[in-house]
Amino acid sequence: MTFFKTLATAAAFTLLSVSAQAEHIKVGDLTVSKAWTRATPPNAKAGAGFVTVTNNGSEADRLVGVSSAVAERTEIHEMAVVDGVMKMRELETGVEIPAGETVTLKPGGLHIMFMGLKGKFIENEDVPVTLTFEKAGTVDVHLAVAPMGSKEMSHDHGGDHKHDDHSGHGKN
Ligand SMILES: [Cu+2]
Structure with missing residues (x-):
């Protein structure tokens, strides 16, 4: 009994660590990655x-x-440079994923915004989120936690962001 328990635990652990690195999750016609x-x-x-x-x-x-x-609240946001100033806003109707195309949420553009964090995001751990798609439904994914400041984006909420070019600390 103990042997099987150990095996099961090891298997679960392996799955978790693999998912943190290269998770490709299918939901309906969609694939969620990176x-x-x-x-x-x-x-x-x-x-x-x-x-x-x-x-x-x-x-x-x-x-x-x-x-x-x-987090207390999670929203879908967009960042864009308006008159040389980085601003962000909530996309209340979400993000379209056109047929046959790939949409990438990334620093400086579309992103998931966590507000009212209940704890720290720790490097190499996973942050679980549930994504809801209009047609494909819901899917659970784990966000792999990269080092602090990977691709610099100051993200304090509420104010405007000045665009900051001093991102040269060699990571990414
Ligand atoms: Cu945001």
Whole structure:
């Protein structure tokens, strides 16, 4: 009995560590990959998460919601430079995933916004989130936590962001 228990535990553990590195999750016609976030500094109130979604189907879908137990609120945001200033806003109707295309959430663009963080994001750990798509439904993914500041983006909420070119600390 103990032997089988140990085996099962080992198998579960292996699955977890593999998923953190290269998770490709299928839901309906969609594939979710490159799910990641960044370690947060102490007392951070907000964080951003990123995923890549490929639509292998013949109809457009939409990422309409994200939820996670790690934050009080989770929204879908867009960042854009307006008059030389980085601003972000909530996309209330979500993000369209056109048929046959791939949409990438990444620093400086579309992102998942965690607000009211309940704890730190720790490097090499996973942050569980549930994505909701209009047609494909819901899917659980784990965001792999990259080092703090991977691809610099200051992300304090509420204010405007000045665009910062001083991101040259060699990571990424
Ligand atoms: Cu945001």
